[in-house]
Amino acid sequence: MALHSSDAPTFLDFERLAIAPLYARPRATHGMPSETVPDDGMDPSVAYSMIHDELMLDGNSRQNLATFVTTYMDHEARLLFAETSDKNMIDKDEYPQTAEIEGRCVRMISNLWKSPDGENATGTSTTGSSEAVMLGGLALKWRWRERRRAAGEPTDRPNLVMGINVQVVWEKFCRYWDVEPRYAPIEEGRLQLNAEEALKLVDENTIGVVAILGSTFDGSYEPVEAIATALDELAASGGPDVPVHVDAASGGFVAPFIDPDLRWDFRVPRVRSINASGHKYGLVYPGVGWIVWRTPEDLPEDLVFHVNYLGGDMPTFALNFSRPGAQVIAQYYNLVRLGREGYREIQQACRDTATYLSGSIAQMGPYELLSDGSELPVFFFRLKPEVSNYTVYDVSAKMRERGWQVPAYTLPENLTDVSGLRVVVRNGLSRDMAELFLADLARSTEFLESLETRLPHDPSHTESFRH
Numbered sequence: 001m002a003l004h005s006s007d008a009p010t011f012l013d014f015e016r017l018a019i020a021p022l023y024a025r026p027r028a029t030h031g032m033p034s035e036t037v038p039d040d041g042m043d044p045s046v047a048y049s050m051i052h053d054e055l056m057l058d059g060n061s062r063q064n065l066a067t068f069v070t071t072y073m074d075h076e077a078r079l080l081f082a083e084t085s086d087k088n089m090i091d092k093d094e095y096p097q098t099a100e101i102e103g104r105c106v107r108m109i110s111n112l113w114k115s116p117d118g119e120n121a122t123g124t125s126t127t128g129s130s131e132a133v134m135l136g137g138l139a140l141k142w143r144w145r146e147r148r149r150a151a152g153e154p155t156d157r158p159n160l161v162m163g164i165n166v167q168v169v170w171e172k173f174c175r176y177w178d179v180e181p182r183y184a185p186i187e188e189g190r191l192q193l194n195a196e197e198a199l200k201l202v203d204e205n206t207i208g209v210v211a212i213l214g215s216t217f218d219g220s221y222e223p224v225e226a227i228a229t230a231l232d233e234l235a236a237s238g239g240p241d242v243p244v245h246v247d248a249a250s251g252g253f254v255a256p257f258i259d260p261d262l263r264w265d266f267r268v269p270r271v272r273s274i275n276a277s278g279h280k281y282g283l284v285y286p287g288v289g290w291i292v293w294r295t296p297e298d299l300p301e302d303l304v305f306h307v308n309y310l311g312g313d314m315p316t317f318a319l320n321f322s323r324p325g326a327q328v329i330a331q332y333y334n335l336v337r338l339g340r341e342g343y344r345e346i347q348q349a350c351r352d353t354a355t356y357l358s359g360s361i362a363q364m365g366p367y368e369l370l371s372d373g374s375e376l377p378v379f380f381f382r383l384k385p386e387v388s389n390y391t392v393y394d395v396s397a398k399m400r401e402r403g404w405q406v407p408a409y410t411l412p413e414n415l416t417d418v419s420g421l422r423v424v425v426r427n428g429l430s431r432d433m434a435e436l437f438l439a440d441l442a443r444s445t446e447f448l449e450s451l452e453t454r455l456p457h458d459p460s461h462t463e464s465f466r467h
Helices: 011-019 044-055 077-082 096-112 129-150 168-176 195-201 224-234 326-362 391-399 432-447
Strands: 122-126 159-163 180-184 208-214 242-247 271-277 289-293 305-309 315-316 367-369 376-382 408-410 419-424
Touching: 077 326, 096 122, 122 326, 129 195, 129 208, 129 271, 129 289, 129 432, 159 168, 159 195, 159 419, 168 180, 168 315, 180 195, 195 224, 208 224, 224 242, 242 315, 305 367, 326 367, 326 376, 326 419, 376 432, 391 408, 391 419, 391 432
Parallel strands: 159 180, 159 208, 208 242, 242 271
Antiparallel strands: 122 289, 271 289, 305 315, 367 376, 376 419, 408 419
């Protein structure tokens, strides 16, 4: 096309594009596509700004006291995160150093959990604890099936014992892989699985018992060692020999640093596998989990697959295939940058802030604690029975007006009539922010207490549970 063609942009056109405000540029004066791919593209700065502006309607992640997932990382960690987001974790031949760093993380974490053979640890990174749980559950089922077949026993009725308070991924595992879930009930004053309740449900078809180190509902630790000891006694008396898997999604990066004497890990011989979320108290942005087995024999060979089309023989036993290496790199950064002492300081500060908040809330008047944040830095509180003009859902909604995301929800089966609010304290919630939170909670409570009549409720908006 000739430069002087009538279709060519003129000098004035170029000048307009150079000086026009961003939101007056072509396509910026229209709504963003939501149903079909547009015929034409747009200037990258316009695309960025329009999407960026929409995302401003999301909540402020630093005020999100609902999620367990990390919302703060060092500037340097974020740089590494951005620089390595294009590395494919599965391509270990193409990205050998990323693979080496994953191996270092597995060994470091296995040693953190007192593995008997940390230098030769069997484990892997995953996309999170949900994938890690699936792998742990599959290993339990495969090993149980091998034992049953060797004994000439049927293998058509596997079951898994756990508390009704488990995260939903365990329900998913049982449904996906045809395992009967056996849920131990909770009750007032006991919101977790204990040894007595576990033993009631165990039989020869039990593939394993799941113990939680840091319950999603209230932050409490389940008594792993006591459960294991009860199973030891059961096996010694001629009963079934049932392994334990510890779901340490949250507590796996807390207990080793601030509860070093607590025996929940591979120091307990019956614990055969452990999972944790690197993107929770491992302090990495979303997208990384870990699972480690006690011995190589605890991961059945049938669950390991070998591929050669990525260059060399690549054993893989994760459910996912391609995934970014950035999260694994960020995990390694945290482990070497913080060290044991750095993690200890952070997790202790989180616990101190949690217990300070819970203690202050308990003194406000209308609230009572069901947990106080003295284990996982998470606590759960409810309104006292005499409060009738408002609910925990009203408290949650009122706090949302100031940007605070505090989930209100009911407890599981047997205690579904109990509703409360949960606060998750993570790295980044400073004591100053805690004071601001308390001030806003006090103002919200004062407003709700002043109401003369009960607030109306939309039944469709009474569930705000967050993992």
